[in-house]
Amino acid sequence: MTRQTLFLWILIAAIAATDVVWLPHRGMSLTPNAVALIFLPVSGLLALAWFYRNVRTEPTIAALAHMTAATLAFMSSSCILSYLMVTLRQPLIDFYLVAADRSVGLHWLPIYQWIRHHPILHIAMQFVYMTLIPQIFILLILLNFRGQIARAWETLWLFMLACLGCVICSGLWPAVGAFATFHVQLDEPYVREFAAIRDGTLKIIGSRGGMQGLVEFPSLHMALAVLFPYALRGVPVAFPVFLVLNILVAVTTAPIGGHHFADLWAGAFLAVAAICLMRRVMPESATKSPKPPRAKPKAKAEKKREGHSPSRI
Numbered sequence: 197m198t199r200q201t202l203f204l205w206i207l208i209a210a211i212a213a214t215d216v217v218w219l220p221h222r223g224m225s226l227t228p229n230a231v232a233l234i235f236l237p238v239s240g241l242l243a244l245a246w247f248y249r250n251v252r253t254e255p256t257i258a259a260l261a262h263m264t265a266a267t268l269a270f271m272s273s274s275c276i277l278s279y280l281m282v283t284l285r286q287p288l289i290d291f292y293l294v295a296a297d298r299s300v301g302l303h304w305l306p307i308y309q310w311i312r313h314h315p316i317l318h319i320a321m322q323f324v325y326m327t328l329i330p331q332i333f334i335l336l337i338l339l340n341f342r343g344q345i346a347r348a349w350e351t352l353w354l355f356m357l358a359c360l361g362c363v364i365c366s367g368l369w370p371a372v373g374a375f376a377t378f379h380v381q382l383d384e385p386y387v388r389e390f391a392a393i394r395d396g397t398l399k400i401i402g403s404r405g406g407m408q409g410l411v412e413f414p415s416l417h418m419a420l421a422v423l424f425p426y427a428l429r430g431v432p433v434a435f436p437v438f439l440v441l442n443i444l445v446a447v448t449t450a451p452i453g454g455h456h457f458a459d460l461w462a463g464a465f466l467a468v469a470a471i472c473l474m475r476r477v478m479p480e481s482a483t484k485s486p487k488p489p490r491a492k493p494k495a496k497a498e499k500k501r502e503g504h505s506p507s508r509i
Contacts (some may be wrong), residue, residue, distance in 0.1 A: 200349060204266055206354065211273040220282045223399055226276070230402035234272040239263035260340040262354055267332060274359050278410045279401050281367025282393040288378045289369050293413065293456035302457045304450060305378045311451050321448040328417055328445055331424050331438070338434060339427070350478055351427040357470040358419040362411045362463070371412040375454035384454065386410055413456070417449040418463030418468070426471060 220226055244262035247255040297304060311318050332355055339348035372390060375381045382388075386408040392398035393410075401407060409416065421442040428435040449455050 198451040199351075199433040201262070201266075203351075204353065204356070205407060207360075208266065208269050208273060209272070211277055211360075215273055215276045215280065219276070222280060222283045224283075224307040225400055225494045227400055227402040229503075230407065234269070238265045238269045238272075241268070243450060251255045251309055255345075256340050256343070259345050259426040260350070263336050263340070264333065267336070267352060267355070270356050270359070272407075274356075274363055274456065275407045276401060278366065279389075279393060280410050281363060282370065282410055284367050284370075284392060285394060286368060288441070289413065290371045290373070290456070293371055293458040296458040297456055300457075301365050304374045304456060305380075308374070308378070308380065308451045318452075324440060324441070324444045325417070325448040327441065328424075331441075335427055335438075338431075342431070346478075347414065347427065350474055351423075353421065353428065353478075354423045354467075354474055355468050356474065358423055358467055359416060361466045361470065362419060364465075365414055366411040371456065371459070373412040373454040374450070374456050375380055377405070381454065387454075398470075414447055414462030414466050415453070415455045416463060417453055417455070418446055418460040419497050420450070420462050422452070422467035423508060425500075426467075447501055473503070495505035 198272075211447065216379050242248075242259045242265045245258045245265065248258035248261065296302070311321065335351055336348050338344075339351060375384055376387050376391075385405060387399060388409050389404065389408045398404070425435060425439040428438050446460065449460055450457050
């Protein structure tokens, strides 16, 4: 295990330990199913990584399994942390976010209503919005099989930094989101979960279905929509595809995800901050696309062979 991966698992362990200590302090717990859904895939993937590193040597598969296990472990622990951050019950900042949107001429409700009056457009935007989380796994697969292992680890670190930043900020400056602010789609699972935690009626995480993302400000979707194309910089074909896809994700985030527009600007700022931090910590040369070995010029090789051949009389 490299120092980089050791620090990564230390961070995941620290978040998980915070969850374990904080949950009973707030009188909360996880359902047994939620615990199993976290433990089983992560342990299975770590076993797979060990097998392909020590028994049947396949470095690419070993690295991919390791990264996927770390991603799942981090997503689970940070999602639990997002629930616990809501229990801080800090004052909501939606009023200020709406005011910030209106100050630049952006009005969420008319845009939302126009989209809802075009069902096909609404369905298409929902589909685009839901592509974001699968993208992290597609990125890891693509970068690993291109041999860009360092770039893949960088991508995972950027993902973790953005998620953790969003979770912490959402607890310190919570927002219920545009859906609840404008009294639309109040049956959205995350709206119900957020309200239940704030009023103290939700005690068992996962008891009402799967765990929900409770982050509104800053927008994690917007942060990742900036980071994912950045992770594929210099990669032919994939970069323009992911760039266009994530521009569409950014467009859908406010009306489909129930975000205020101010959430988006904050998410983009957080992404840029994560990139700047990683560029200081991880040298750019370590994450560039690998260059194929240059073939030795034929004439030069022939000349070299002649130099070692017996001289003719």
